[in-house]
Amino acid sequence: MEITSRSLWTLIHGMGFGTVYLLACSGAFVEFYRRFIARTGTIITSDSPFLKIYLFAMTLFAWIAVLTGTYVVYPWYRATPPPGTADLSGYPQKLLMSHAAIIGWHSMGMEWKEHVAWLVPIMITMAAVVVAQYGSDLRNHRRLRTAVLVMVLFSFVSAGLAGFWGAMINKYAPVTGGTTLTLMNGETR
């Protein structure tokens, strides 16, 4: 069982930090609802730092996901092949742009993904800092609380879009190459 170093980085970026972020969003929504909207009265003092730590962890995941995407994986995606290269499999962007049937995965998908993904760390960093600053006092600021919740919702939708397009683009023009890593030696039949 082998994987190339570029595929591994793509995996770390998308299925690793990106997916963990998306999964974490549901927990953030539940905590927001429980603490600031439902006000169930079940929150004890020792419980109060939980949301702050949770949102800062999400912030870390978001930054790692966009930075690895932009500065590690994206350069491989947009690499320019030497003149006369017939096999474009190592050049995903050029491969997509060479066929009318699949060009949309770049012109629509990647063009959207590469920008909208950057909303994610901006929104969640803002949310984490506001929750850390205000703590339980956020209950007394309805408009601010709503704004923060909407920003987290934007970050979730943006991360979902980036994840969807990333997965589909990698399906049609995978980022491959680099060092081949052997994960497991199987038996031939």
Place this chain on the structure above:
Amino acid sequence: MINSVTSEQSGINRLPNGAGAAAVLSAGLGAMTLAVVAIIADHSAAFKKLMIFYTPTGPLSGVTSLAVIVWLLSWVILNAGWKRKEVGVWVMTVGLALVAISFILMFPPVGDLF
């Protein structure tokens, strides 16, 4: 439940909303910068070249870096001015509107209209 009602009624320990509003508005400014700069880079070859901060990533490096700089700089400035103040609700509304508009502008068929 009891704590929140008491706090709302008495107003004890209620922080002014200025710091939070500064965070929301600056996030909106950062998002809008990202959308607008991306559109400009898409339409101007000279500006696109100017946005190449890191060659392997291309213009995306400059577009996103500029957005992050505007976001953080505006956050620091707004926070310094508002952190001890109570500001109008309109600040939060503008911040959210900027994010919503920038989100729409990032959709390629909309961005290509300009």
